[in-house]
Amino acid sequence: MIEKQTSWQPQWWSAITEIGSVSDERRAVVLHDISEGSKTSPVYYALLGISELIAGFALIINSDATLIGANIVAPLMTPIFGISLGLMRGDIHLLGRALLAEFGGAALGVGLCFLLGLMPFMGEPSVALLAQTKPTLIDLFVAALAGFAGVLAMIDERVSPALPGVAIATALNPPIAAMGLCLASGAYQGAWGAFLLFFANVLAILMVGAALFFVAGFVTREEIGSLKSLLHRFSAAIIGLILVTALLSSYLIGLVRNLRIQTNINAVLDEALAKEPNTALVKVEFSHRNDGIDVIATVETPRVVEPTSVKKMEEELRQRLGESVRLFMRCSVTKDVSATGSTNIRPYLNLDGKVTEAQMSPSMRMLQQAEQVAREIASTRPALQFLGTELVELASRPVVIVAIQSPHEPMAGEVAKFEKLLQERLDEPNLRVVVRRTSTTDLSSKGPILLGEAHLGATTPESELQQAQAEATVRAGIEAIPHSFAPAVDAVFYEGAWTVRAEVVGPRVMTPEEVRAIEQRSAKTLAAPVFLTVWPHAEKLQVTGSGYGVLGEKLTDSNH
Numbered sequence: 001m002i003e004k005q006t007s008w009q010p011q012w013w014s015a016i017t018e019i020g021s022v023s024d025e026r027r028a029v030v031l032h033d034i035s036e037g038s039k040t041s042p043v044y045y046a047l048l049g050i051s052e053l054i055a056g057f058a059l060i061i062n063s064d065a066t067l068i069g070a071n072i073v074a075p076l077m078t079p080i081f082g083i084s085l086g087l088m089r090g091d092i093h094l095l096g097r098a099l100l101a102e103f104g105g106a107a108l109g110v111g112l113c114f115l116l117g118l119m120p121f122m123g124e125p126s127v128a129l130l131a132q133t134k135p136t137l138i139d140l141f142v143a144a145l146a147g148f149a150g151v152l153a154m155i156d157e158r159v160s161p162a163l164p165g166v167a168i169a170t171a172l173n174p175p176i177a178a179m180g181l182c183l184a185s186g187a188y189q190g191a192w193g194a195f196l197l198f199f200a201n202v203l204a205i206l207m208v209g210a211a212l213f214f215v216a217g218f219v220t221r222e223e224i225g226s227l228k229s230l231l232h233r234f235s236a237a238i239i240g241l242i243l244v245t246a247l248l249s250s251y252l253i254g255l256v257r258n259l260r261i262q263t264n265i266n267a268v269l270d271e272a273l274a275k276e277p278n279t280a281l282v283k284v285e286f287s288h289r290n291d292g293i294d295v296i297a298t299v300e301t302p303r304v305v306e307p308t309s310v311k312k313m314e315e316e317l318r319q320r321l322g323e324s325v326r327l328f329m330r331c332s333v334t335k336d337v338s339a340t341g342s343t344n345i346r347p348y349l350n351l352d353g354k355v356t357e358a359q360m361s362p363s364m365r366m367l368q369q370a371e372q373v374a375r376e377i378a379s380t381r382p383a384l385q386f387l388g389t390e391l392v393e394l395a396s397r398p399v400v401i402v403a404i405q406s407p408h409e410p411m412a413g414e415v416a417k418f419e420k421l422l423q424e425r426l427d428e429p430n431l432r433v434v435v436r437r438t439s440t441t442d443l444s445s446k447g448p449i450l451l452g453e454a455h456l457g458a459t460t461p462e463s464e465l466q467q468a469q470a471e472a473t474v475r476a477g478i479e480a481i482p483h484s485f486a487p488a489v490d491a492v493f494y495e496g497a498w499t500v501r502a503e504v505v506g507p508r509v510m511t512p513e514e515v516r517a518i519e520q521r522s523a524k525t526l527a528a529p530v531f532l533t534v535w536p537h538a539e540k541l542q543v544t545g546s547g548y549g550v551l552g553e554k555l556t557d558s559n560h
Contacts, residue, residue, distance in 0.1 A: 034154075037079065038083075038094060049112050052074070052113055056180065059129040059174065087234055087237070132175045132194045133182065136248055139200060148208050175194040262286070265286065268316050281299055292323050297330065367391050371386075373418065398430070401433075448488040450503060451492050474502060475502070478504055483548040485506065488503040501534075
């Protein structure tokens with residue numbers, strides 16, 4: 001019977017204990033691979049340059065997949081093992097070659113990405129690029145674990161296929177690319193952060209590699225020498241690791257603090273923006289200044305957030321964070337529209353990959369239904385444009401304000417039909433509707449459009465002349481009435497008759513008898529029936545001590 005392995009001796013522990021039993025043949029192969037991988041050559045620098053440029057483009061376009069490809073191509077881990085072995089064995093020749101390969105290659109990568117950063121590719125810093133400039137103690141732990149895995153994969157040929165995955169985990173070349181891009185942009189603090197990340201990775205892998213190479217028997221006691229000489233060789237690396245650990249620890253404390261600030265900012269803004277229909281918080285960025293915090297909040301919204309609302313959110317952030325806050329709201333104007341109108345709660349894909357909408361509050365549902373009904377009505381009236389809806393919660397009843405843009409004022413009966421339809425859909429008989437109209441005037445090079453066909457229809461030189469004559473005839477008839485003016489007249493000949501609309505400015509409204517008399521006189525002149533519709537506009541009349549006139553025009557006849 002095969003005995004079961006005890007729980008205190010798992011497979012992974014057995015694999016680790018086998019490190020010390022590496023065969024002489026395998027040890028020779030590994031030492032040869034490290035020695036060859038620590039040499040510089042045109043191929044080495046070409047491969048490294050290509051990998052750094054790939055990483056640079058990946059950081060610019062924020063592509064994690066491309067960044068993974070760059071890590072696989074980069075030949076930066078083996079020289080670190082060469083540095084580690086060179087220090088352990090006191091092999092100055094191997095140490096020099098490995099240092100030149102590692103840091104000479106890094107310098108080449110920084111230079112290439114610096115040139116890349118000068119090209120017209122750079123926009124706002126991507127998330128991937130910013131991540132390389134803000135290292136923490138966690139990155140040092142990850143590098144140490146990756147170094148352990150790298151040495152294990154190199155020593156044990158059974159684990160060697162995992163080396164590409166180790167290269168991805170260590171991510172040595174993204175911070176090098178980030179250094180070049182930051183220097184090209186003049187972001188020296190960001191370049192310093194990327195250098196710390198790269199240097200921390202190198203030191204962690206170096207120290208872990210040295211320990212494992214000793215355990216695996218790659219270094220003899222004679223090669224190590226005395227403890228004093230070993231500490232002397234590793235003194236620079238140890239001091240560097242201590243300094244980097246201290247710096248990254250302070251960065252980690254700062255990261256924890258920033259996470260707390262981020263959480264509070266998100267909570268305040270989410271609560272405030274929940275009262276804004278169709279508005280969703282997309283991203284929050286902030287930075288510290290001497291006397292407080294600057295916050296940039298990106299939101300998707302159908303309309304720009306009011307400054308008073310921003311001021312209120314700013315004050316709430318100040319109270320929550322306990323320090324001065326300057327809030328900048330970056331509004332990305334957008335609207336989610338379904339076949340029946342817009343939705344007031346932004347839809348999203350859930351973990352099942354299905355479109356889902358968050359639960360809607362009663363007020364949001366009321367706004368959504370009001371907008372859907374308004375859009376249905378507006379779609380049947382080309383001259384009417386729907387602008388938006390607002391909800392006013394009065395103590396007595398809810399009131400929906402519908403904003404429209406139209407050249408004509410809607411009738412009370414039409415508003416009543418809209419109100420009744422909305423009451424039925426929402427089962428809210430107490431609801432009232434207020435229509436807020438913005439008046440519009442359509443103009444062409446000919447003037448105000450009273451009849452679209454008169455401005456935009458197909459014409460010939462002969463028909464244009466006849467149209468001008470008809471309009472002039474009707475205008476003359478109107479302006480024959482004392483103190484009456486016709487600044488706009490449109491005429492269209494259709495089915496043997498002239499249809500004419502005229503905008504009339506005067507101190508009184510023309511009577512039907514006067515309109516009929518103008519039609520009859522004009523019909524005799526034009527030899528065709530004339531049907532005239534007059535739109536009176538007393539508000540466009542200007543009156544001075546010398547007489548009447550059209551607003552904006554010079555008075556020419558004091559008696560007219």
